[in-house]
Amino acid sequence: xxxxxxxxxxxxxxxxxxxxxGLGLILAGMSNPAKVLAFLDLAGLWDPxxxxxxxxxxxVGLVAFAMAKKRSTSFLGxxxxxxxxxxxxxxxxxxxxxxxxxxxxxxxxxxxxxxxxGTGTTKAIIFVVSMLIGMEIFEKIESxxxxxxx
Amino acid sequence: xxxxxxxxxxxxxxxxGAIIGVASAIFVLFNGRIAGxxxxxxxxxxxxxxxxxxxxxxIVGLMIAPLIWQLFLPLPIIDIExxxxxxxxxxxxxxxxxxxxxxxxxxxxxxxxxxxxxxxFIATLAFMFAGFVTVYIVRHLLDYELGFKLGLGV
Numbered sequence: 222x223x224x225x226x227x228x229x230x231x232x233x234x235x236x237x238x239x240x241x242x243g244l245g246l247i248l249a250g251m252s253n254p255a256k257v258l259a260f261l262d263l264a265g266l267w268d269p270x271x272x273x274x275x276x277x278x279x280x281v282g283l284v285a286f287a288m289a290k291k292r293s294t295s296f297l298g299x300x301x302x303x304x305x306x307x308x309x310x311x312x313x314x315x316x317x318x319x320x321x322x323x324x325x326x327x328x329x330x331x332x333x334x335x336x337x338x339g340t341g342t343t344k345a346i347i348f349v350v351s352m353l354i355g356m357e358i359f360e361k362i363e364s365x366x367x368x369x370x371x
Numbered sequence: 372x373x374x375x376x377x378x379x380x381x382x383x384x385x386x387x388g389a390i391i392g393v394a395s396a397i398f399v400l401f402n403g404r405i406a407g408x409x410x411x412x413x414x415x416x417x418x419x420x421x422x423x424x425x426x427x428x429x430i431v432g433l434m435i436a437p438l439i440w441q442l443f444l445p446l447p448i449i450d451i452e453x454x455x456x457x458x459x460x461x462x463x464x465x466x467x468x469x470x471x472x473x474x475x476x477x478x479x480x481x482x483x484x485x486x487x488x489x490x491x492f493i494a495t496l497a498f499m500f501a502g503f504v505t506v507y508i509v510r511h512l513l514d515y516e517l518g519f520k521l522g523l524g525v
Contacts, residue, residue, distance in 0.1 A: 228421060234401040235425040239432020240439065242394035242406060242477075247440050247447065249387025250380055255450035259375060261506040266375040270384040275480060277388020278395065282485025285396030290486070295403035302404050303486065306473075309493050316472015317479070317494040321501025323464035326509065327453045330476040331408040331469060332433060334462075337449065339434035344451045348462040353412075355466020360416045 227297055234297065243336045249274040252336045254328030261325055395482055398429075405486075407478020408433075409469040472497075 250256045250270055260271035292301060324330050329337065329348055337345035395406040402425065404411075411426050418426075437446055453461065469475040472494055474483060479498075483491020 228424075231402055232424045232428045234397065235404075235428040236432045238394045238398040238402070238406060239429035240436050241397065241432075242391055242429075243433040243436020244440060245387045245390030245392075245394060246433075247387070247436060248390060249384050250447060251387065252437070253447060253449050255448075255452060256378065258452065258506060259378060261502045262510055263372065263503055264507055264511050266373050266378075268375045268378045270378075270380050273381055273384035274388035274391070275484075277385040277390075278392040278481045279388075279485050281389050281392025282395050282481055283487075285392070285399055286482070286485045286487075289399045289403075292400075295399075296401050297403075299401075299403045301399075303399075304405065304473075304488065304490075306490065309490055313472050313490055313494050314497050316468045316470075316474075317497025318501040319468035320465060320472060320475060321498035322505050323461040323468060324476075324498060325502040325505025327458055327461035327465070328451070329453075329458075329461070329465070331412065331465065332475075332477045334465075335408070335430055335433035336436055337451075339437040340446065340449060342449065342451070344453070344455065344458055347455050348458045348465075351459045351462025352466035355463040355468075356409075356413060356416060356470050357466075358463070359467045359470040360413075 227299070231297055231299060242332065243339070245278075246333055246336050249277075252333050252340075254333070254337075257330075257333070258325075258328040261328075391481060392485075395477075395485070399482070405478055405482045407474050407482055409475045410473070410478050413470050 246252050251274055256268060257271060259266070259268035289301065289303065295301060320330075327348065329345075331352065334345060334349050334352060338349050398404055398406040404425075406429070408430075411429050414422060415426050440446060451458070465475070472479075474491065474494055476498070479488075479491040479494040484495060
């Protein structure tokens, strides 16, 4: 019972975080792919806004994550799930570079994709469906690789 | 370098960014999780018990944000320049690569850098660099080449 209750509260906090995150993206102008591309276009008419979005987010984030690192459980008593992996490998760099290419061609990254989906535009539906298919392809390749290694 | 002063929006960018930071703060302090959209989504593909609803809730939160915004203000302009075909291809690329590289703009760029994670610094440098180069090629090299090939004499 206690466990179920804290699970429900966790889901509500998750919904709240997602909503606030989305509102922040909209206020910051990051729900507009053209504005994201205007940041990436250093040689054109450059719109530095995205850099300030990152600065604002990281400014708050630094404090929050410094607090989070000291805790063994969350305010709701849940386990802290902070990544512990430290190696810098090929996957990280190649994944990052390939993501940058997709981002640079579309102006859309995953979080704004769902905000755009909420506005119901066809283009967002196409992007999100393809992105989910991409993630499923990744899972398929991973499980195939894991099997063949065994 | 020419700054687009007409569209540069420093205050709303900073404030919006801070709000994104607050959302990530709530998520890590209350849920004990990283607000990385790819990681949250990725866990839905081979779901564990009790590990589904909080993930869906975050995604639903992102989706209802524009609806809540519209209760108070008109949505800012949304301009997606890419064609449907290009969006289908880039969606695939983004889906595979963000899972392969364990994160995207939110997970590595915002949360990872806030955690001072060396992995996330490298990943963020990588996708920013690739993004700059890609847009440079598309807007400043390819157009010229394509235009030239088509005999437009750009």
